[in-house]
Amino acid sequence: MEPVLSIRGVSKMFPGVKALNNIDLTIESGEIHGIVGENGAGKSTLMKILSGVYKKDTGIIFMSGTEVDIKSPVHSQTLGISIIYQEFNLVDTLSAAENIFLGRTGEAGGRKRMNDRAGALLESIECGVDPRRRIADLSMSEKQMVEIAKALSFDSKIIIMDEPTTTLTGKETEKLFAIIRRLREKGVTILYISHKLDEIMELCDRVSVMRDGQLLGTMAATNLDRGEMIAMMVGRAMDMEYPRRESTAGDLLMQVDHLSTGKLQDISFGLRKGEILGLVGLVGSGRTELARAIFGADPVHTGTIAINGKGVRIRSPIHAIKAGVALVTENRKEQGLVLDFSVARNITMASLKKFSSAFVMQSGPEKKDVADYIDKLAIKTPSPLSKILNLSGGNQQKCVIARWLETEPLILILDEPTRGVDVGAKYEIYLIMKDIVERGGSILMISSELPEVLSMSDRVLVMRDGRISGEFDPRQTSREEIMANAIG
């Protein structure tokens, strides 16, 4: 049988960068095909060409043996290709049915028929959402299912999913996998892009690895070796994913007692000097709320925080920074980076007082410190004055970490420090963390990636429904035990 998609010699250039270099890829009908690669490898660009957002410079694309010229997103949809983006493409104020048939209510046959048809599509993927409900009222997982239903409404032969599980809980991910497998049975082909290698290995029939705009190879699931995949993605063999570390934990540094906000209930815990304390829990368990409360980002809370034995009153980020607390937020694009500004300005923005005397900015010390951090943290940037927007996710994250290291904190809170960061840069960030605690700093690390938390932390706290539900020694505890505690 003809492959459903055949890509031959496709290349794409952007000013100064060859995003895709002679890609040859064959996708068989009815397979779940994973695509992995670091940020900047070209996965996004390739998918955007398939979905009609970009036009290829060279090469041919065949669908089921027939050559196609994908002219636009609408055209790609009529050809049978649908793409579900990480951030979804739904109109919040409209209903699920209206989104599924966006712009096609006439074709759907009027409102009642539209709702019926939408309901049928959702049911076919075992989703019980009422098609008349507004998107704004749905959970991330439900929104995703609306997107899938939308793709099915176009009779799509190929559904591209871009990082689909970033915002899903474990259970929801399982449900998604079940849906994907059912789609495969119906003959739909899935292109699955993800950084989560475990998922790729569990779900996909075949996996293609991309690096620097090239397709390095396609492997069958049975031949998948995690280490080999990483080596291909990164371009060198990585003998370990996490740096080896001796515990450097010492005396108690920070004690939080009876911390409560709207969502948090009576949280008490301690953090030691030189310790990495991991904080895990399901989406919505209150981890980010806890981080923000300690950092004073959200002002209202009762309870006490003591650092080095002395009580501190933290009601704003200004207090927190003074007390020696720093927070790397979980969404750097919205709350962390000033995208239009340079790397240098992003790095120094939390310590302006340090670089000014009598209100006047001193460019000498500023430049020097920035250069030091770019060097120390191995930040890849053409120049300190480059716009931070142009850096890869991993390097942007390192800039944010550099910014907070500049404030010389006692305690660094990291909320999902390696989200959206490629494998190579992840390791570098782990090294940075190791260096921080070896020098006596303390880290509170919030993460949804259990392997990361278990490998990097000295202790692990589990949160559930706004409370601390358990404390574990990562060396003695399994992933399953921790998940069980998180789910309750």
Place this chain on the structure above:
Amino acid sequence: MNGKIGAILRSYGLLLAMAALALVVAVIQPRFLSGDNILNIMRQLSVLGIVSLGMTIIIIGGYMDLSISGTISLVAVVVISMQQYTSAALSVVTGLVIGVVVGIVNAAVVLLVKAGNGESLILTFGMQTVLQATALLYAKGYSIKAPEGSSFRLIGQGTVGFLASPVLIFLALALILQLMMSKTRSGRSIYLTGGNKEAARLCGIPVSWYIGGMYVITGLMAAAGAIVLSSRTMSATPTMGTGYEMDAIMAVVIGGTSLKGGQGSVTKTILGVVLVGVMSNALNIIGVTPYMQSIVKGMIMIAAVWLDSKKTGGGAAFAKQSV
């Protein structure tokens, strides 16, 4: 428009267009380039210049202030009328205080409502309506004349060397503000606030204070502009400020400062003010009616914002800014 030529056109397109216009006018009416006319242009654009300095800062900070025309009207009538009872100096001080108070009120409302860029546009527009009405009430609809021979005259009509004092005041204020924005921690903080307010707040920048400061500066500059304006004619009409807010925004945008916030500079606005001033004068000199001028101004405003959005990828003034 791709590549280098596109980039140049985007950055300097408006400049080139206006230079072309100036050239055409100079050919039609040689008087345009006379020394007299140039000094005239400079004098005329000083008020707009002063007011636009404040507008630059609020726009860089990511906010909007449409109330300045109301402030100008109110300060003008108060300052002129007060001189019947007290000294020029006290009147001037009162005028400036009014500007500061307006700024504080604007900031307070914006902060209380947790307004973003878009809402601040409407809020300050409401303030403008209040101020303008207050001016009309205060002056009872009449225009007011200042007492003859008052020293107040020197502000708007004096000269230092060959430079008219309004020009000097404008340039002095421009220098101070440019230095503040480019070299001080406050200036850097304002840029950061405009760039990403929430990120700035989380980095320990006291964003609320800076919002207050921005609005106070804008109010102060509006008041200063009103003082120079009313001093030139030694009189005030209660609708004297009308149109200044739009002209100021146009000057800022034409100069190259983006409505998105976090970018631009005072120096760029000086350029924008000069262009607007030259253009107004040019159109006047060749006899274009005020109505036609408004049409031209409106078209330039649209073109300027369009070019600005092309540069910054769209969604400038109403770009989503986290509260």
